[in-house]
Amino acid sequence: MTRASLITTALSRPILSATGSGSLFPAPTSTTAGNVDELFYFILAVSIAFFAIIVVAMFTFIFKYRAKENFEIEPSPNHNNLLEVVWTAIPALLVGVIFFWGFVSYLDMRQAPDNSYEIQVTAKKWSWSFTYPNGHVDNNLHVPIDQPVKLVMSSDDVIHSLYIPAFRLKMDLIPGRYSTTWFEAHTAGDYTLFCAEYCGTQHSTMLAKVVVHPSGEFKTWLDNAANMLKTMTPVEAGEILYTRRGCVQCHSVDGSAKVGPTFWNVFGTQQALTDGSMIEVDENYIRESILEPQAKVRVGYKPVMPTYQGQLKEEEILALIAYIKSLKKAKEVTP
Incomplete structure (x- = not known):
């Protein structure tokens, strides 16, 4: 000492x-x-x-x-x-x-050490996205124990702030620029990650989990997580992506009201748009809403959804569509 x-x-x-x-x-x-x-x-x-x-x-x-x-x-x-x-x-x-x-x-x-493991961090209302060197994207931060980790961070909309109390780590994420920070965790376990900058109505729910993997387990987790689409059905993968990519923050799956429209029993229905027209919620509409969310906005909702253009693979979009379709089927067979 x-x-x-x-x-x-x-x-x-x-x-x-x-x-x-x-x-x-x-x-x-x-x-x-x-x-x-x-x-x-x-x-x-x-x-x-x-x-x-x-x-x-x-x-x-x-x-x-x-x-x-x-x-x-x-x-x-x-x-x-x-x-x-x-x-x-x-x-x-x-x-x-x-x-x-x-x-x-x-x-x-x-000053991050030269041998730091680099992870890209993207913040948007109201979710976190962590991109690993192999291309895998997760809504929680997974890191190896006893290895320096460098975070390269940016925001897609407003100012956010990454805060991990257990690490005594806090750094702002500013739209249009990159900020960096680093840490080296020496105790395996799960820790809470907060947004420490007020960013809107769902600010308090903008949480993530930091998972510090014991020695030798991080690479195994990363390999398995990256192959999720190959080992699961589209519906199972879509349900995970619904949480992992932040959809859960604004869209419910039980019919309750949130910032965005619910996914419950919406597929195949006719919905009114803010321009006065009607549209059927089908595969094309869902795909367009993911990639160009401002193109067709539903009545009663504000155009606040960020784009996922370039952030989701085509297989991931198809998995989300399959999950939304399964929610309609689930309601139809319910007594």
């Missing part, structure tokens, strides 16, 4: 004991999370120490120098060079320590 860690632990132990827990945050599970925690607890301990000193001194002076009867004003010093040097030097030293500590930690968090 470093000297900084020992000092921080000693200063923060009374704070953590008072809270009744070993930490104010989730357990750190990345290589840089510990540095963030140590700096936070150091700043917190210094702030509490100065708060206590100031409050004690304030009440001491209030009691000692309170107004008294027959009180005569006595000569008192109006300047003290030593005192001024002390109350300037100590805060300056502490600020310098905090700045240096924070700057070094920031550089470590910004």
